[in-house]
Amino acid sequence: MKDQDLYNYILGIADNSLILGQRLGELCGHGPNLETDIALTNIALDLFGQTRSYYQYAAKIAGDGRTEDDIAMLRNERDYKNVLLVEQPNTHFGHVIARQFLFDVYHLQLMNALQHSEDEMLVAIARKGVKEVSYHKRFSGDWLKRLGDGTDESKQKIQEAIDHFWPYTDELFDMSDSDKKMAEQGIGVDLTALKDEYYKQISEVLEEATLTIPDNPYSKRGGKQGIHTEHMGYILTELQYMQRTYPNMTW
């Protein structure tokens, strides 16, 4: 493939939206009230919309007849490049919110920066994405504050969730070889440059939510190299079920 690095770069971004959307999709109909149920479904819908734009573009670049669905549903686990954070389960609402917030802050930074890409298509996707992800961040940030400064129980639960996910955040700023090449060409974003601002923003909201900023020097990574947690196989089992069971059919 001529543009293998661009293809890899797009998938690196798209897979995060796909897998997080899939996790949020599991929650539809099971939220703590109707309003949050609707809001979380909205976020999932935005993420799937972005996913489709990225994969359609990737399919065009691949140029070998593969479709967005082939790319989304017919790869092996080692070929998915999403970060470990987004594949973590919906253990309870606190986990859903903490995972979302820790991703949204990064995601908005990425969308903002991607608007200045040399690649017109990525710019177009990012322009739409900025509006959507700003809303996601507001939603998850507001809930973080509600849970942090709500009751003793909610504070304990959301703090536990933040502590639990904290080691997964460092991976967001890892650069694969394709990421580096794309950043050099002005197409991709230099993620390392986003890191300080990320932790600054997160810390501000945690403080406002009367929560403690974790002091954990250890990190968990691997997703960007396709080495996932044990959860990933089950996510793909559902995601790929129809395409694997009934190959080569139109739905």
Next chain:
Amino acid sequence: MSEKEVKNLEAIFEARIARDEKIEPKDWMPEKYRQTHIRQISQHAHSEIVGMLPEGNWITRAPSLRRKAALLAKVQDEAGHGLYLYSATETLGISREELFDQLHSGKAKYSSIFNYPTITWADIGAIGWLVDGAAIINQVALCTTSFGPYARAMVRICKEESFHQRQGYEIMLTLCNGTPEQKAMAQDALNRWWWPSLMMFGPRDADSPHTEQSMKWKLKRKTNDELRQQFVDQTVPQADILGITVPDPDLKFNAETGHYDFGEIDWDEFWQVVKGHGPCNKERMEARVGAWERGSWVREAAMAYAEKQAKKKVAKAS
């Protein structure tokens, strides 16, 4: 209020209904009208919310990204319908918590169709085509119902439901134009959903205890049997286009009446499911009650936070 005054109000009320005027929440209404509307509108709201579950069952497994997004959006619309309908019910002087309690305790009913399982992807098509199709027939009749908030909610809901129905039919059409395996999946779904869909119109007119009063209040404009016939007449030609067979050996077009004659519904099955012993009644209630209970700490936190914020505002202002 004296008996005479009540009689007078009742007469005015009946006259307004007769003139097709809308009754609004603050208007005087007979207690029985209020209670009947709380029962029916909340039953409708509960059906939307419980109805999210069988379809939600396929969100993670939808066969393409396009279908996944459409299904998510559809289930989300149902949550939205639940929201308007609960709000319409609340205007009659009952809280959403009380309504949920009634659902969770089994006191309130919801549409029995949602107690059937979705076991293949074709079931998502069949639900859109048949279940939403049947729902629209029931609901179009409600767009002109006498209680204002209910009628207005129904106008909006009907628009979205007709979109859902087309979407469901389009899933069926794609399957029927696909491989033999896909077409067999579509036929199997029709076989399983046909009779439960006919049951959605409720008991036969002769066995329907609320019909007479509801017709009088224009809460119902057509009887269960009339609506059921309309559904059969509308749906059979659609099955013909798909090239799949309605599972009823007695189904036959009657040139004299201009309608399809159809076989007898298994009313034992109908009552079994209504009384809580259908294939998924227990699972549906466990899912609803479970979500509500798991969410209680979240709702409490939101309340506590809002109170703290309000106090801060007051402290700032003083």
